Amino acid sequence: MTAQRSYQSGFTIVEILVSLTISLLLLGGVINVFxxxxxxxxxxxxxxxxxxxxxxxxxxxxxxxxxAGYNANQEICGGNISLAIESPIDNTGPLEAGRLRITLNNPENYANSWLGIISGNIDAIRGYNAGSNEWSPALPTEISALNPTVSTDVITLQHSASEGGVGSLSIYAHPGSGNQNSPGSADLKIEGTNEAEAEYFSVFDENCKNGGDWSKCIVMALDKTCEVGAVLQITNFTTSNGNTVHNTGIGDPGNRTKNLGRSFEGGYLVPGISENAATITYYISTNASGLPTLFRSTNGATGEELVDGxxxxxxxxxxxxxxxxxxxxxxxxxxxxxxxxxxxxxxxxxxxxxxxxxxxxxxxxxxxxxxxxxxxxxxxxxxxxxxxxxxxxxxx
Incomplete structure (x- = not known):
């Protein structure tokens, strides 16, 4: 018998085309799912x-x-503080009950702000309604400089920067303050809770010795019954014992007198606006990536980017x-x-x-x-x- 040869057979053109079509359909499905x-x-x-x-x-x-509106200083004396600026405003003698002395140079420049601090008259909330090209009320210069986006509202809030009773320090000694020739001219010695000392002692040490930010050295002394007060500028400070010097001839604006008018031993030392209050403005502007973004400016500083989009x-x-x-x-x-x-x-x-x-x-x-x-x-x-x-x- 003669054996038959076996020949290898391949795919026909039709089979190949059908296979390619099925493969393309499957690939298209995979791509669509992806x-x-x-x-x-x-x-x-x-x-x-x-x-x-x-x-x-x-x-x-x-x-x-x-x-908004929280004032840590109102926790002193149960919030029962009612003082008027002494008259004449440049007095250097004994301080009468119910009066607030401003020992700073040009005292009239500081009277209203300090009366606001002790009375709790904080400008808690203020808004600016956006029109197509302007705001009503008109934006203050410092807010306008932040370049908020037109047609978006702006809100400003104010409250004490410290919360939970950290706003004041205690005056544990005011030696020699009974001298009628220079009443209250001696150095103050202050202390506080660990939180208060941590918050303020470093600020005084950094700024009130060699001329840092003098605005952070303006403080107010209150007696223990809050019936008298004196605004002064710290001109030297010792962290170890809280010794607080308030000399004349140094600082900005500087003290016009050392005489506080009373003994403040047993009373309080209250930090000023720059350290004890925060003015916060929220607004919309465009960030570096071109996205609309919520910004926040604190105490007039350059706005910080919070949330884009x-x-x-x-x-x-x-x-x-x-x-x-x-x-x-x-x-x-x-x-x-x-x-x-x-x-x-x-x-x-x-x-x-x-x-x-x-x-x-x-x-x-x-x-x-x-x-x-x-x-x-x-x-x-x-x-x-x-x-x-x-x-x-x-x-x-």
């Missing part, structure tokens, strides 16, 4: 970003709104117009009749994702913020956050 997964991941990431940014921004603003901020203020400790109306800043009657702030933020093209094409979000439709053509993901915060120092 792209869908990637887009889903981008959407979830953008949503997480927006929610985290909005909540954090509201939380940090709310904290300062709640604390905050596109807009609008605030309504709850005002008690009937003097019954209850809010009657929520109004924009320009319609507030008396800022001392504002009991709450209703803050609304518009947050956006940092990346564009997050939402599906042709399916832009339908959002209304501050009574206007939000332009979402860049397909960023956006969300509105709103909260109402009470000024806890103004409600019973």
């Amino acid at each position: 792209l869908s997964s990637k887009q889903g991941y981008r959407v979830n990431e953008a949503l997480a970003w927006v929610q985290e940014s909005g909540r954090f921004a509201l939380d940090i603003i709310s904290r300062d709104v709640r604390q 905050i596109q807009d901020m609008q605030i309504l203020y709850g005002e008690d117009t009937s003097n019954n400790n209850s809010i009657d109306n929520y109004v924009v800043a320009s319609l507030v009749s008396n800022w001392n009657n504002v009991l709450a702030a209703r803050i609304s933020l518009l947050a956006q994702s940092p990346e564009t093209n997050i939402t599906a094409e042709g399916e832009n979000q339908d959002l209304t913020f501050n009574g206007a439709t939000v332009n979402t053509s860049d397909r960023r993901l956006r969300q509105i956050f709103t909260t109402t915060v009470t000024l806890r120092n103004r409600v019973p």
Whole structure:
């Protein structure tokens, strides 16, 4: 028998084309799943970003709104401090009861601010309602210099920088203050809680010896019953025993007299505005990456970037117009009749994702913020956050 040869056979053209078609369909499916997964991941990431940014921004603003108006100095003598500037204002003799002496040069320049500190008359809250090109009330120069974004609101809050009774120090000795020729001219010796000493002793040591920031050396002495007070500038300080010198001829503005007019032994030493109060402004501006960002400026300093992606901020203020400790109306800043009657702030933020093209094409979000439709053509993901915060120092 003759054996038959076996020939190897391959794929036909039709089989190859069918295989390629199936492979392309499978590859297309894989690519589609990958792209869908990637887009889903981008959407979830953008949503997480927006929610985290909005909540954090509201939380940090709310904290300062709640604390607005808090004055640590009012914890001294149970807050029962009522003093008037002595007359004449440049007196150097004994200090009468109920009077506050300003021992600084040009004392008239410091009278009102110190009366505000001891009376608790802190400018707790003030807002600026944004128009298309300007704010109402008009922005102060120092806030305008921060370049807030037009059409976004600005809010300024003030409260003691220290909380929980750290605001004052004790005067444990004022030797030789009974001398009628130079009453109260001796050095003060001060002490405090560990927190107070840690907070203020280093400030005095750094600034009140060799001419650092002299503004941080302006303080007020109160006697133990808070019936008299004297504003002075520390000109030398010893950390080890709290010895506090208040000589003339040094410092800015410097002391016009060493005579405090009374013995302040057993009383209090109260740090001044620069160390004991914080004025905080929140505003929207553009950061270095070109994103709208929530900024904060403290005591007039350059604004610090807090949260990027905050596109807009609008605030309504709850005002008690009937003097019954209850809010009657929520109004924009320009319609507030008396800022001392504002009991709450209703803050609304518009947050956006940092990346564009997050939402599906042709399916832009339908959002209304501050009574206007939000332009979402860049397909960023956006969300509105709103909260109402009470000024806890103004409600019973």
